[in-house]
Amino acid sequence: MLNYKIAIASGKGGTGKTTVSLNLFYTLQKSLDQKIQLVDCDVEEPNIKLFTKGELKSKSDVNIKIPVIDKDKCVYCGDCAAACSYNAILFVKSISHIAVLEDLCHGCGVCSYVCNQPNVIIEKDKKLGEVNTYKLENANELVEGKIEIGSALAVPVIAKTLNSTDDKALRIIDAPPGTSCPVMETIKDVDYTVLVTEPTPFGLNDLKLMVETMRKMKGRFGVVINRAGLGDKAIYEYLKNENIPLLMEIPFDKNLARIYSEGKIMVDEVPEINHKYLQLFENIKFNLNEPNYHR
Numbered sequence: 001m002l003n004y005k006i007a008i009a010s011g012k013g014g015t016g017k018t019t020v021s022l023n024l025f026y027t028l029q030k031s032l033d034q035k036i037q038l039v040d041c042d043v044e045e046p047n048i049k050l051f052t053k054g055e056l057k058s059k060s061d062v063n064i065k066i067p068v069i070d071k072d073k074c075v076y077c078g079d080c081a082a083a084c085s086y087n088a089i090l091f092v093k094s095i096s097h098i099a100v101l102e103d104l105c106h107g108c109g110v111c112s113y114v115c116n117q118p119n120v121i122i123e124k125d126k127k128l129g130e131v132n133t134y135k136l137e138n139a140n141e142l143v144e145g146k147i148e149i150g151s152a153l154a155v156p157v158i159a160k161t162l163n164s165t166d167d168k169a170l171r172i173i174d175a176p177p178g179t180s181c182p183v184m185e186t187i188k189d190v191d192y193t194v195l196v197t198e199p200t201p202f203g204l205n206d207l208k209l210m211v212e213t214m215r216k217m218k219g220r221f222g223v224v225i226n227r228a229g230l231g232d233k234a235i236y237e238y239l240k241n242e243n244i245p246l247l248m249e250i251p252f253d254k255n256l257a258r259i260y261s262e263g264k265i266m267v268d269e270v271p272e273i274n275h276k277y278l279q280l281f282e283n284i285k286f287n288l289n290e291p292n293y294h295r
């Protein structure tokens with residue numbers, strides 16, 4: 001049984017990352033006789049559910065502990081505010097004012113630790129998001145992370161989403177777009193990352209940032225070029241010069257765009273695309289097992 005964790009990422013949204021995740025999953029679902037999980041870590045805008053049919057199997061909240069200060073017992077020393085790295089405690093000594101700014105609080109617990117007055121700070125749960133697991137065909141599953149509207153703390157929700165996956169399953173993980181902390185959290189422990197880009201100057205620029213991130217993290221990766229045939233050849237030169245594997249090209253095709261916009265799966269509708277995704281998986285496996293990988 002294969003239990004690889006394969007992330008699908010891109011330097012910006014709208015490059016076709018989710019399309020690749022979905023089509024790779026559906027291709028492997030047809031060809032492998034084992035459990036596969038599709039994992040949606042794009043927690044601010046999880047949309048894989050829209051393309052799947054499955055019933056909810058389990059649901060769990062992602063919470064952090066945030067402080068509640070008893071103002072009658074507080075001696076207004078300011079130690080908690082000084083110790084908070086996130087400036088989440090507003091403290092004005094001259095007017096004896098103290099308040100927790102819940103949106104900035106990361107739930108680290110330092111303020112409770114430094115306060116030496118008994119029972120002044122207690123902690124309460126704050127919901128950051130949830131992890132939902134849906135049962136799909138052939139005992140496969142969708143594990144979806146979702147943050148609460150208005151919450152800026154994606155990382156704990158992503159961490160719990162990934163911790164809720166099955167270690168024995170092959171996991172296809174749709175990462176959030178960009179190169180910030182949520183992406184790092186998603187890809188830090190994966191076996192392989194597929195970077196999806198487009199052959200345009202913007203696509204190349206975002207790809208370079210992603211490649212920098214991957215190299216810092218020492219992760220194995222390769223590139224899929226979506227909407228191939230549009231734009232220029234600069235991206236191909238870049239991949240060649242940097243010795244980065246080109247795993248697959250998806251041609252620019254109005255028919256494929258229509259299939260996606262209708263919420264359908266390309267590999268179900270266009271057999272040639274199915275073959276491309278099988279080859280993509282073979283290329284990933286080859287790269288994963290390459291003993292002298294150093295990019």
Ligand code: SF4
Nearest residue numbers: 084105106108109111
């Ligand atoms: S729990 Fe951490 S982040 Fe939140 S207010 Fe206390 S010290 Fe600041």
Ligand code: SF4
Nearest residue numbers: 074075077078080115
């Ligand atoms: S450390 Fe405790 S007593 Fe001091 S200001 Fe903060 S909550 Fe009040």
